[in-house]
Amino acid sequence: MSLDKFSALTSRTMVLPQENIDTDQIIPARFLTTTSRKGLGKVVFYDWRYDEDGRPKNSSVFNGVDPQTHRILVAGSNFGCGSSREHAPWALVDFGFRAVISSDIADIFKSNALKNGLLPVTVDEKTHAKLLASPGAEVTIDLETLSVTLSDGSGTTFEVEAFARRCLLDGVDPLGHLLNQLPAIEAYERAHA
Amino acid sequence: MRPQSLFDKLWRRHVVVEETPEAPAVLYIDLHLVHEVTSPQAFSALDERGLKVRRPDLTFATLDHSTPTLQADASGRPPYATKDAEAQVRTLIRNCEKHGVQLLNLGDPRRGIVHVIGPELGLTQPGKTIVCGDSHTSTHGAFGALAFGIGTTEVGHALATQCVLQRKPKSMRVIFKGLPPDGVGAKDMALAMIAEIGADGGQGYAVEFAGEAVSALSMEGRMTLCNMSIEAGARFGMTAPDEKTFEWVKGRDFAPKDDDWERALAEWRRLPTDDGASFDREVTIDATNLKPMITYGVSPDAAAPVDSRAPAPETDSEREAAAYMRFNPGQPFSEIAVNRVFIGSCTNSRLSDLREAAEVMRGHKIAKGVTALVVPGSEAVKRAAEAENLHRIFIEAGAEWREPGCSMCIAMNGDKGAPGELVVSTSNRNFVGRQGQGVRTVLASPATAAASAIEGKITDPRPYLSAAKEARHVA
Numbered sequence A: 001m002s003l004d005k006f007s008a009l010t011s012r013t014m015v016l017p018q019e020n021i022d023t024d025q026i027i028p029a030r031f032l033t034t035t036s037r038k039g040l041g042k043v044v045f046y047d048w049r050y051d052e053d054g055r056p057k058n059s060s061v062f063n064g065v066d067p068q069t070h071r072i073l074v075a076g077s078n079f080g081c082g083s084s085r086e087h088a089p090w091a092l093v094d095f096g097f098r099a100v101i102s103s104d105i106a107d108i109f110k111s112n113a114l115k116n117g118l119l120p121v122t123v124d125e126k127t128h129a130k131l132l133a134s135p136g137a138e139v140t141i142d143l144e145t146l147s148v149t150l151s152d153g154s155g156t157t158f159e160v161e162a163f164a165r166r167c168l169l170d171g172v173d174p175l176g177h178l179l180n181q182l183p184a185i186e187a188y189e190r191a192h193a
Numbered sequence B: 001m002r003p004q005s006l007f008d009k010l011w012r013r014h015v016v017v018e019e020t021p022e023a024p025a026v027l028y029i030d031l032h033l034v035h036e037v038t039s040p041q042a043f044s045a046l047d048e049r050g051l052k053v054r055r056p057d058l059t060f061a062t063l064d065h066s067t068p069t070l071q072a073d074a075s076g077r078p079p080y081a082t083k084d085a086e087a088q089v090r091t092l093i094r095n096c097e098k099h100g101v102q103l104l105n106l107g108d109p110r111r112g113i114v115h116v117i118g119p120e121l122g123l124t125q126p127g128k129t130i131v132c133g134d135s136h137t138s139t140h141g142a143f144g145a146l147a148f149g150i151g152t153t154e155v156g157h158a159l160a161t162q163c164v165l166q167r168k169p170k171s172m173r174v175i176f177k178g179l180p181p182d183g184v185g186a187k188d189m190a191l192a193m194i195a196e197i198g199a200d201g202g203q204g205y206a207v208e209f210a211g212e213a214v215s216a217l218s219m220e221g222r223m224t225l226c227n228m229s230i231e232a233g234a235r236f237g238m239t240a241p242d243e244k245t246f247e248w249v250k251g252r253d254f255a256p257k258d259d260d261w262e263r264a265l266a267e268w269r270r271l272p273t274d275d276g277a278s279f280d281r282e283v284t285i286d287a288t289n290l291k292p293m294i295t296y297g298v299s300p301d302a303a304a305p306v307d308s309r310a311p312a313p314e315t316d317s318e319r320e321a322a323a324y325m326r327f328n329p330g331q332p333f334s335e336i337a338v339n340r341v342f343i344g345s346c347t348n349s350r351l352s353d354l355r356e357a358a359e360v361m362r363g364h365k366i367a368k369g370v371t372a373l374v375v376p377g378s379e380a381v382k383r384a385a386e387a388e389n390l391h392r393i394f395i396e397a398g399a400e401w402r403e404p405g406c407s408m409c410i411a412m413n414g415d416k417g418a419p420g421e422l423v424v425s426t427s428n429r430n431f432v433g434r435q436g437q438g439v440r441t442v443l444a445s446p447a448t449a450a451a452s453a454i455e456g457k458i459t460d461p462r463p464y465l466s467a468a469k470e471a472r473h474v475a
């Protein structure tokens, strides 16, 4: 299983300004009984998009955007806090997102996102505020140069853990990397038996 | 050698390949706990590549999240919430059979919530690295273990290689100074800590909890505290092992025996943080001032003393939270009506938690119109509680006594609140809809939850606890 490569992306943003958007918002627990990774886009942010009878909420920004043209999610700080469910990035990717920008992204979510071709981008407060204030803005994210650029030319740089970046750029599979370490793992086991 | 922290020692002992600028460390895992929700796709990933579980002897599975807490019907079939829930349970059973992984199946007297059964069976031990596809894996850190939650892809990595790729996090020490007053327990300490450092305050850190108040906690209390580390954003939470820790582990099913025990003990005694070890960040909390805590928002850091008032929201997110919770600024929490109470979850479903709740409930009835659910963390907790007749206290008070599982902590097995209801819950997350669509969750200790059930309002448990204490003295 090799990952989809990711190098640069230009797309419009969808903005969810709320802070502390937790994984129960991204995908409510009642949808976690699946045994597949696929098809979760239809339940992403379900309770934000639909009312208790399953009717689309007019107030939801989700119901006004086309996931094909809005592939960047801009969210309030501490995005993805809460559980370790990888269903959260699976659902976001299945919906159409390829990147999430926030001023602060939770550790486990970040790690899970990177393994699924969803790029977590942490930016400074100023850039964050500007992005939050301009829903639908066209933004370019370049993983080669680690830069985020707005259409007015302003922008900033961001960091991605080096190994995860290589996995995304070159389509390297982390499990393959680990399997290559088996001799060292066996030696460790012998020494600690 | 430079003084080292507990975390440094745990980390160093498990590095198979050192981290470099290009790649994270390869970290060896001593115990991999598995449950039905985050494992199916990991097992499929193995199957797709024709890989086997490398160390089934270090892998241990249980059923807890999607499993019903109502008893099986006459035909013996558990009342699953949905077909998918049942399929998920069956998938884990099949995967464990296929890969030779030990499973605590339904009906097994040792089954329970993954973070309750690990310590109970003596699988959780000082010095171990422990992972699970579950963010509350930090619970096991209470034993001086390096325990952390991982995603499903990493569950696959751990199954296939018994290792995960991990960069060394920064270190933080949270010191609780002095002893908390009567009626204030580990859950209150946890909520106070999260309120202090924020829901993202521990992001990127491994946190060691230390200080007099932490040493004074029972093992159960330390588990409650470490459990909630992730609610402050920290994947790793831990406390130093001591005599209480060793006492807990000794004699349990999977604990080392005889000579092995002596050897293990000698090693474990070397684990605590050396004097003079340094941390990237240190936070001190005065335990002597703490009060019973509750949450009033939709993030666990929105916590305040139970005897205070709802604060005025300041940011947009806080305004949204206040609107969802329907708390008016300045309103005393003691005036807020409660619809439902949940006592359970890997935070507070162990025997000591049930004793605490029972102490408050004994001889009382829960308020009219309030429903209360008491869900023991494991079959063993259930048996022990029943042996002490705690279940009778709950049932006589009007609460329901259920089979073990995660239940209303995550509300994916059918146990949930109704839209708009206010639930006082001993679990760990007050997120919007966590306990059912539109449900408003107030996190609290078992004593506070029990007292709130009796009064039908958010209630300070201290008068109940001191009355119970007095009654004990008289008796």
Ligand code: SF4
Pocket (backbone or CB within 6 Å): B064, B065, B113, B114, B115, B134, B136, B345, B346, B347, B405, B406, B409, B410, B427, B428
């Ligand atoms: S009790 Fe709640 S937090 Fe604990 S493992 Fe179960 S769902 Fe997760």
